[in-house]
Amino acid sequence: MNFEEWASKALIAERGIVVPRGRIARSPEEAKAAARGPCAVKAQVPAGRRGKAGGVKLASGPGEATEFAASMLGSEISGCKVEKVLVEERVDVARELYAAVLSDRGNRCPTVLFSPSGGIDIEEAAASDSEAMRSCQVDIRRGFGPAEAESLLEGLDLGDRKPEIAAALAALYSAYRDLDAELLEINPLAIAAGGEVVALDCKFVLDDSAAARRPELAARASREQATELEIRAAEAGLRLIELDGDVGVLANGAGLTMATMDAIAHFGGRPANFLEIGGDSYTKAEPALRIILENPGIKCLLVNFCGAFARTDVMAGGVVAAWKKLRPSIPAFFSVHGTGEEDAIELIRSELGIEPYDLMDDAVVAAVRAAEEARR
Amino acid sequence: MILLGSHRILVQGVTGRQGTFWTSEMIKYGAAVVGGVNPRKAGTSHLGLPVFASAREMTGKFDVALMFVPPLSAKTAAIDACEAGAKLVICLAEHIPTHDVMEMLAGAKANGCRIAGPNTAGLVTPGQTFAGIMPAFNSRIFKAGGIGVISRSGSLGALACLNLTRSGMGQSAFFGVGGDPMIGTTTREALEMFDRDERTSAVVICGEIGGSAEEEAAEYAQGMRKPVAAFIAGRSSPPGKKMGHAGAIVDGGRGGYASKRRALESAGVPVADLPSELPALISGAGS
Numbered sequence: 001m002n003f004e005e006w007a008s009k010a011l012i013a014e015r016g017i018v019v020p021r022g023r024i025a026r027s028p029e030e031a032k033a034a035a036r037g038p039c040a041v042k043a044q045v046p047a048g049r050r051g052k053a054g055g056v057k058l059a060s061g062p063g064e065a066t067e068f069a070a071s072m073l074g075s076e077i078s079g080c081k082v083e084k085v086l087v088e089e090r091v092d093v094a095r096e097l098y099a100a101v102l103s104d105r106g107n108r109c110p111t112v113l114f115s116p117s118g119g120i121d122i123e124e125a126a127a128s129d130s131e132a133m134r135s136c137q138v139d140i141r142r143g144f145g146p147a148e149a150e151s152l153l154e155g156l157d158l159g160d161r162k163p164e165i166a167a168a169l170a171a172l173y174s175a176y177r178d179l180d181a182e183l184l185e186i187n188p189l190a191i192a193a194g195g196e197v198v199a200l201d202c203k204f205v206l207d208d209s210a211a212a213r214r215p216e217l218a219a220r221a222s223r224e225q226a227t228e229l230e231i232r233a234a235e236a237g238l239r240l241i242e243l244d245g246d247v248g249v250l251a252n253g254a255g256l257t258m259a260t261m262d263a264i265a266h267f268g269g270r271p272a273n274f275l276e277i278g279g280d281s282y283t284k285a286e287p288a289l290r291i292i293l294e295n296p297g298i299k300c301l302l303v304n305f306c307g308a309f310a311r312t313d314v315m316a317g318g319v320v321a322a323w324k325k326l327r328p329s330i331p332a333f334f335s336v337h338g339t340g341e342e343d344a345i346e347l348i349r350s351e352l353g354i355e356p357y358d359l360m361d362d363a364v365v366a367a368v369r370a371a372e373e374a375r376r
Numbered sequence: 377m378i379l380l381g382s383h384r385i386l387v388q389g390v391t392g393r394q395g396t397f398w399t400s401e402m403i404k405y406g407a408a409v410v411g412g413v414n415p416r417k418a419g420t421s422h423l424g425l426p427v428f429a430s431a432r433e434m435t436g437k438f439d440v441a442l443m444f445v446p447p448l449s450a451k452t453a454a455i456d457a458c459e460a461g462a463k464l465v466i467c468l469a470e471h472i473p474t475h476d477v478m479e480m481l482a483g484a485k486a487n488g489c490r491i492a493g494p495n496t497a498g499l500v501t502p503g504q505t506f507a508g509i510m511p512a513f514n515s516r517i518f519k520a521g522g523i524g525v526i527s528r529s530g531s532l533g534a535l536a537c538l539n540l541t542r543s544g545m546g547q548s549a550f551f552g553v554g555g556d557p558m559i560g561t562t563t564r565e566a567l568e569m570f571d572r573d574e575r576t577s578a579v580v581i582c583g584e585i586g587g588s589a590e591e592e593a594a595e596y597a598q599g600m601r602k603p604v605a606a607f608i609a610g611r612s613s614p615p616g617k618k619m620g621h622a623g624a625i626v627d628g629g630r631g632g633y634a635s636k637r638r639a640l641e642s643a644g645v646p647v648a649d650l651p652s653e654l655p656a657l658i659s660g661a662g663s
Contacts (some may be wrong), residue, residue: 023513033479083488103474103475103558104480104587105557105558105587105623108477108478108481108558109478109481109482110478119567140475140478140479140480140482141479141482141483141486148658154518170587177475180473180475182474184586207436207467207473207474207475208471208618208622209447209471209472209473209474209622210473210474210475212447212448212471213448213473221441228561239618240612241617243614243620251531251532253529253530253531253620254529254534254555254584254609254619254621254624255527255528255533255555255582255584255609255624256532256535256609257531257619257620258532258584258585258608258609258610258612258613258619258620258624259532259535259609259610259651261613261650262609262610262611262612262649262650263650264612265611265612266649266650271612274613274617274619274620276620278530278531278620279470302635306531306532306534306535307511307531307534308497308509308510308530308531308537309394309398309497309509309513309530310531310535312590322654337516337534337535337538338511338514338517338531338534339511339514341514341516355484359533360392360652361590363653
């Protein structure tokens with residue numbers, strides 16, 4: 001779950017990292033009221049490269065701040081609609097640095113990153129110059145304090161500000177742990193002209209799997225861009241991704257569902273959706289099918305089950321119930337294997353009068369052909 | 377490690393609905409289940425098994441812990457099993473917070489224990505034993521033989537085994553590595569195990585988009601004598617979306633299908649366009 005800059009900054013400020021004073025504005029008038037002297041006006045969208053897309057502007061005072069807010073609000077930046085801007089006091093920057101903590105999937109531990117040269121092109125700089133980025137793999141059972149931070153910074157010329165930077169890194173690690181973060185990044189971390197170490201920007205990504213135990217935090221996340229149907233599916237506890245094809249797909253398990261979509265594409269068809277009912281959601285075949293059938297563009301339905309934990313007889317029961325209630329006028333094709341398959345096949349045969357295919361490929365080919373015919 | 381019939385299995389969360397169903401299937405199949413854990417039902421018996429308050433009470437009396445434990449309790453249960461001397465902990469739960477996973481994995485390392493998962497469907501050694509939520513007992517899907525099967529997904533792994541069995545090719549073992557981005561046993565590590573395993577003559581990898589597990593496995597496969605073939609799910613998936621598994625996402629150009637396929641093919645591992653092509657590819661690979 002991504003957080004916008006203002007929400008991310010509020011969270012690290014509560015945890016001991018200095019951020020510039022600022023206020024959120026949802027209208028040009030609010031921006032005018034928030035601006036006191038020279039300030040930065042920053043579009044609040046959960047996307048990188050905002051600056052290059054015109055989402056960050058420096059205003060000389062309230063007049064310009066109002067103007068910039070008016071042009072940003074309601075516009076689209078990096079594909080996201082701007083609904084609010086952050087109006088923030090200007091900081092005189094002596095030097096820009098980079099700091100981040102992330103959950104490192106390869107090394108299976110938290111990793112702290114630091115670069116003595118921050119700024120917008122840090123990824124390119126790090127790729128071209130390995131000295132530009134320092135990293136520390138953290139033993140999660142020991143943690144990362146000022147001493148570990150000092151050794152990460154060893155040998156770098158940071159003037160007399162090294163202790164403050166080390167303290168900020170240690171605070172950032174504590175915040176990462178405290179916030180169940182997947183990523184907590186400050187780019188740039190600035191040394192101000194007065195010597196203070198300040199987070200000029202901040203990006204916080206909450207671990208999706210931690211949202212269940214952090215509801216108060218998850219509620220402050222930026223809304224994911226989703227279609228109306230995807231939102232309704234999520235409310236029913238189902239993961240739906242709408243695609244632009246016309247073969248409706250219902251399968252169990254993420255891997256099998258992706259493989260089913262791939263097989264449709266392989267045989268020249270186009271899947272209409274990703275929707276899987278594996279794991280604990282195998283009892284949700286009925287609501288899942290209702291959602292798939294709401295797509296007016298689908299020309300046929302392909303049901304592919306290979307059940308383990310997900311019992312195929314239970315899933316087939318859900319499909320039959322939804323099909324009989326909605327009576328859709330499109331053809332359906334089945335391939336069913338795994339736990340409970342005899343009962344599942346018998347149910348589909350007797351209740352729907354449809355004979356499941358023994359080979360998955362045959363069911364996919366039949367569905368792709370049916371969609372082609374319906375398009376003619 | 378590859379699961380053997382002689383491995384003694386302790387089931388954490390044995391008394392729940394799913395724990396009960398799958399444990400009784402495992403016992404019927406011949407798995408050496410030696411006990412269960414549920415702190416609230418310690419001292420009772422369930423499915424004819426003694427129930428303990430913690431794995432620690434069974435220290436030295438089991439080899440493998442199988443966790444039917446909800447995501448937010450998984451860390452405590454896994455560390456309990458590691459400290460009780462488990463050689464392998466099989467973690468089925470999905471949606472365990474990543475910080476907890478990192479603590480589990482650090483705890484396992486400190487105790488010389490291996491974790492399979494999280495978000496794995498388990499391990500099967502056809503004809504001998506199984507631990508997890510795979511239909512080992514379905515003879516159309518699983519059959520004893522010489523092919524090692526590694527899969528991030530349970531459902532796709534079952535489909536791969538179904539295709540192999542249908543072609544008369546049995547499996548030495550199935551190893552579910554799990555669909556999470558951070559897991560205790562990677563595809564590469566499972567491949568190394570099958571390479572060392574005498575009963576395994578060839579290996580099938582069922583990968584997915586997201587991460588770099590397949591690229592890392594390809595590096596190892598390059599130097600292997602045993603034939604390896606692969607299928608990678610997600611070729612037609614849109615970028616930037618989590619495809620059901622937390623680990624299955626193409627993010628900023630990383631984790632895409634093309635890079636995985638290229639890495640495997642240049643390591644001499646043929647990649648199937650369809651799961652049904654795996655049997656032909658594995659018989660042709662390495663020859």
